[in-house]
Amino acid sequence: MRLKNILFPFLGLALSGCMSGQQPLDTLYANKDNNLALFFPSPIRQAVTGNDNFTFTYNRELAGYLGLLQGIPGPASDLLVITTDGSVYAFVIAFSDTLVHTYRFLRKVDRIGNERPDEESVSGMERTEGVDLRYADYCRALLQKEYRAMATKQKRGIRLQLEHVVYDGGEVYMIIKIQNRSDIDFGMAYLDVVRVNGSQKRRASFQETGIHVRYTHDRPDMVRSHRSERFVYVVPKFVMGDGERLKLELGELHGSRKVVLTKKLR
Known part of the structure; x- marks a missing residue:
């Protein structure tokens, strides 16, 4: 993460309030021998994994579009990524000995919501x-x-x-x-x-x-x-x-x- 020991007080908002209905999350598979390359439509601002079995690296200084996911054997976890335009992406992440795909290009439609609710993402929320x-x-x-x-x-x-x-x-x-x-x-x-x-x-x-x-x-x-x-x-x-x-x-x-x-x- 870009900030050491940073907390995400808006995580609940991103994962529930910004979603008009709970939707199933995609599962990403990773191992220690291969990088799963994720290309986002906007530069990555913050990212965090749920446990230490997985690492997600990205360019913290230049706010790049590319993130690399690796993992070791252990329980499944989750990955939360927030891009510079406020878009929130969330995935289930799991270990696999072999990877069918080693890269993925994300689109705006893959996001689960926005950290600052806009007209498209606030349906069902109380906002006057x-x-x-x-x-x-x-x-x-x-x-x-x-x-x-x-x-x-x-x-x-x-x-x-x-x-x-x-x-x-x-x-x-x-x-x-x-x-x-x-x-x-x-x-x-x-x-x-x-x-x-x-x-x-x-x-x-x-x-x-x-x-x-x-x-x-x-x-x-x-x-x-x-x-x-x-x-x-x-x-x-x-x-x-x-x-x-x-x-x-x-x-x-x-x-x-x-x-x-x-x-x-x-």
């Missing part, structure tokens, strides 16, 4: 337009104001800023700014929000828990050269404990640039 309108109106009002940045991190010409955090009811609104000071356009592969619990000096004690983003407002897919973009993330309300920090991790689509910003919130 009024809630989204409330988010949108408040986000627009927040973006009309200017803030002194709470935290800033810059790397290879890309500056990531956490401008302001607003607690409102059961949500937290994060005003974020990305500035591209380089001569190359920056395509956004992901911007993850994570809680980090542990010492910065003792990496082995780290625990990182992903925070599900309920709503995004004006989030760009691309930040053009020498331009900046401001947008809002809405996440469930949280309170940081002692030794906890908020982390924003920004990755580039079809590139290797990555910016990681951490901030202790009081």
